[in-house]
Amino acid sequence: MEEAKFYKSQNNSKVQCQLCSHFCTISPGQTGICRARKNEKGKLYSLVYGYPIxxxxxxxxxxxxxxxxxxxxxxxxxxxxxxxxxxxxxxxxxxxxxxxxxxxxxxxxxxxxxxxxxxxxxxxxxxxxxxxxxxxxxxxxxxxxxxxxxxxxxxxxxxxxxxxxxxxxxxxxxxxxxxxxxxxxxxxxxxxxxxxxxxxxxxxxxxxxxxxxxxxxxxxxxxxxxxxxxxxxxxxxxxxxxxxxxxxxxxxxxxxxxxxxxxxxxxxxxxxxxxxxxxxxxxxxxxxxxxxxxxxxxxNTYCPKCGQLAIKRLGYQIERLDKNGKCAKCGKILDILD
Ligand code: SF4
Incomplete structure (x- = not known):
């Protein structure tokens, strides 16, 4: 288990996790609301560090x-x-x-x-x-x-x-x-x-x-x-x-x-x-x-100015019909980061 980085120690070996807006106070032997962070003898540990599922x-x-x-x-x-x-x-x-x-x-x-x-x-x-x-x-x-x-x-x-x-x-x-x-x-x-x-x-x-x-x-x-x-x-x-x-x-x-x-x-x-x-x-x-x-x-993505089709999508397949991030018809910038 990897010791967590974002927490504060409290009285009676409790800890307060600082990672999310729940700010869970966790007693020894317990986990936070996410069940992924555990207090072991006054130290907070990430149970999932290195374990992608x-x-x-x-x-x-x-x-x-x-x-x-x-x-x-x-x-x-x-x-x-x-x-x-x-x-x-x-x-x-x-x-x-x-x-x-x-x-x-x-x-x-x-x-x-x-x-x-x-x-x-x-x-x-x-x-x-x-x-x-x-x-x-x-x-x-x-x-x-x-x-x-x-x-x-x-x-x-x-x-x-x-x-x-x-x-x-x-x-x-x-x-x-x-x-x-x-x-x-x-x-x-x-x-x-x-x-x-x-x-x-x-x-x-x-x-x-x-x-x-x-x-x-x-x-x-x-x-x-x-x-x-x-x-x-x-x-x-x-x-x-x-x-x-x-x-x-x-x-x-x-x-x-x-x-x-x-x-x-x-x-x-x-x-x-x-x-x-x-x-x-x-x-x-x-x-x-x-x-x-x-x-x-x-x-699909359409040009917000002239309505021209700019990116056609079918599921996760795409067809680019824009010109380097601009509408092929009117030239409007389409707010795409390439
Ligand atoms: S839910 Fe998890 S990440 Fe959020 S404060 Fe509680 S222990 Fe930390």
Missing amino acids: ALNIDPIEKKPLFHFLPGSLSYSLGTLGCNFRCANCQNWDISQATDIEAKIKYLDFIKPEEIIKSALTANCSSVAYTYNEPTIWTEYAMDIMKLARKNKLKNVWVSNGYMSPNCLNVILPYLDAANIDLKSMDEDFYLKNCEGKLAPVLDNLKTLKKEKIHTEITTLIIPSLSDNPKMLKKIAQFIVSQLGPETPWHISKFSPIISWKLKNLPETENKIIYEAYEIGRQAGLKYIYAGNMPGDDKE
């Missing part, structure tokens, strides 16, 4: 990032545990794992150097910290991120945005892009559905913008829980006013089959996604994308 070579579009190195490959890894308890989680088998200490005994220890070597061998342009919440394994992620930088690989976080301000400040110098879930603008949703809070997510998004990190937003539209048009308008308005109208917004279809708990809810209807798309457009967003709807024309 998922390692894949993914298209960057799968993160999803549509305006960052389009068409490139991202070496993607995730571990066990999560600081949220989202009832809709699609990776719940890893994110909501219990007794992580026992489970990692069946996993191979993989050094950060080996991750980088594999990423380079696979011709990836970036490393993605994804599948479960990377905040809870920041020590491991940071060691990989530093090596990635040295090897000219970009670093991408796919996150719920619930890191502590200190954690965010530590990763910022090595972070190139992020896809952050903005699940709702409703505090109650965050509390009941995720067992987290909204405010830290909004604060962290503003910091990412201030620090000029390429950020894309994902909202999963869950029938009856996060499909209210007024709430969706608030999300779109927040993105436009605080992050900028050029920020891509991914609005994704919910499926009960793959969700952790919400098996009784229906799949999101396409017309709800189209309505959300229109809400985003009216708020002033330039790039809105339907998620989990392969083949739908709302997965």
